[in-house]
Amino acid sequence: MKYKVFIGIDVSKLTIDAHLHGIGASKTFSNEEKGFALFLSWVKKYSKQSEPAEMIICFEHTGMYSIKLATYLNDIEIPFAMLPALQIKQSIGIRRGKNDQIDAQRIAEYAWLHRETIQETLLPAKSILKLQSLLTLRNRLVCDRGGYEATWKERKKALEGKEHKEIFQVYKSLIMNLTVQVKKIEEQIKAVIESDEAVKLNYQLLTSIKCVGPVLAANMIAYTHNFTRFATWRKFACYVGTAPFEHQSGTSIKGKTRVSSLSNKQLKKLIHMVAICACAYNPEMKSYYKRRVSEGKNKMSTLNVIRNKIISRMFAVVNRGSGYVDLMKYAA
Incomplete structure (x- = not known):
């Protein structure tokens, strides 16, 4: 067994609650560098005979609240596992009541129970972390702009006359300002991509594929940690959420094969839009879609096949290290 000390941490906005499995010790620290240093001193007091490489610190991925702790541990090379909250929640069985100390204890128990299979989390490069933050902000701004545009159009239909001119001007100003901010964010995203040669190369390879644009390419690089996070395109x-799964049990349940709702829906949405675009403007995908539909296949099922084709092509060009080749040009 690689690890000897198992520590569970419940991460909150201002504090972290730690629990050492087996020893039963628990303590609360501030969610900042000073608190992290005190936390490690406290751990060493109870595990003097263990090396840092022999301990594993397990905590839930809570976005911006847990990334500070993850970055701190990564910088000083202490093993940690930052796991999805749902993964831990569904593994601990029935529970009643909740508080931070008990949650930390349950996370520590999870780490110990899965000691043979738990995998250390490796943070991506700082350029990838920055890219993730910029893409999240861009998505938020684009969604806000879309909301204002929809409301503005509806109000223009319902409210006519000069007495409502000021309202329309406010909406127009908000939309224009958000458009400017989105363009600034996109320039920063481009600068981050240009600053890293490995990221820049993969970005160029991805955008060589028909219908794959800069937004999907940047998101693919961010979520796959520049194609180091997933071993194969099928795992991605x-x-x-584009991989089909069986839904059957015994003789009574024989459901259709379908995709799972447990997925990265933001990235799935982008890939779906690219699949629709490919059906309209990529001759190969267009003919494939029409042929499948004419055979009586479900339209959404066909679109999902095209989504997986696009995913496999993105992984293929990156693994091969060369741009996409359109074989339709060479077809007789």
């Missing part, structure tokens, strides 16, 4: 398809 499972993560993004």
